[in-house]
Amino acid sequence: MLNKIVELHKQCFPDKPWSESDFMELKKSGCEIVASENGFIVWRVVADQAEIITIGVAPNARRSGIAESMILLMEQELKKQSVVNVFLEVSEANCPAKKLYEKLGFLVVGKRPKYYDGTDAIIMSKTL
Numbered sequence: 001m002l003n004k005i006v007e008l009h010k011q012c013f014p015d016k017p018w019s020e021s022d023f024m025e026l027k028k029s030g031c032e033i034v035a036s037e038n039g040f041i042v043w044r045v046v047a048d049q050a051e052i053i054t055i056g057v058a059p060n061a062r063r064s065g066i067a068e069s070m071i072l073l074m075e076q077e078l079k080k081q082s083v084v085n086v087f088l089e090v091s092e093a094n095c096p097a098k099k100l101y102e103k104l105g106f107l108v109v110g111k112r113p114k115y116y117d118g119t120d121a122i123i124m125s126k127t128l
């Protein structure tokens, strides 16, 4: 399964692909990694807070609701664990991702100026 996620990650983030050992480290550090044929999501829970570490959908499968479904499934899992807030970080320049999170009710709660090679990072949060 890991090689499939690595391949998907490379398609989604060609400039900074993660290796199998990167994903193994995430798993060891307590992250949840969920993948399907065309998408993956990684999150981490600390006490009653969660953070989306990464999410991606194969380019040829986008705009069919896969990312939205993965986040909604994650939220169901988090509610079972009594998680109260989900955070994430997204590049100011990443319009598809920003639209996705806005649609699902995430709100901008902060900004890290020039975080990604000169582009601001936006911190978003949703109360479950």
Ligand SMILES: CC(C)(COP(=O)(O)OP(=O)(O)OC[C@H]1O[C@@H](n2cnc3c(N)ncnc32)[C@H](O)[C@@H]1OP(=O)(O)O)[C@@H](O)C(=O)NCCC(=O)NCCS
Pocket (backbone or CB within 6 Å): 012, 013, 054, 055, 056, 057, 058, 061, 062, 063, 064, 065, 066, 067, 068, 069, 089, 090, 091, 094, 095, 096, 097, 099, 100, 101, 103
């Ligand atoms: C961001 C990403 C995960 C979205 O995946 P997806 O499966 O295509 O998204 P969905 O089909 O579930 O879209 C859900 C909603 O998000 C918004 N959205 C998604 N892609 C969009 C786009 N290209 N333009 C505008 N809105 C978009 C829309 O509101 C959409 O709802 P709608 O189709 O009813 O209008 C995908 O584009 C991707 O993998 N990008 C590269 C990796 C990445 O940037 N990950 C996020 C890092 S923070």
